[in-house]
Amino acid sequence: MKRLRDELLVYNERIKLVATSLNAIALGLLGFAVLRPATDAAVSMELSSLWWTVIALAFHALSHYMLGRLHKESADDSL
DSSP, X not given: OHHHHHHHHHHHHHHHHXXXXXXXXXXXXXXXXXXXXXXXXXXXXXHHHHHHHHHHHHHHHHHHHHXXXXXXXXXXXXX
């Protein structure tokens, strides 16, 4: 039984690692979408900034989806 619990813990940690990575990518893309126009000569937001923001939000939503795939230990496995 100990082996099954270890596999569950490893699976959950891998899911958390992927979700954290996707969220970090989303944060970087969102920063790029906001900071890039701010440093350009033109202060106005461009259409490309909107696309970078949409992509960042998609990565963030995907990270939430990945966290939803975590498994719980059943009562039978704890023995």
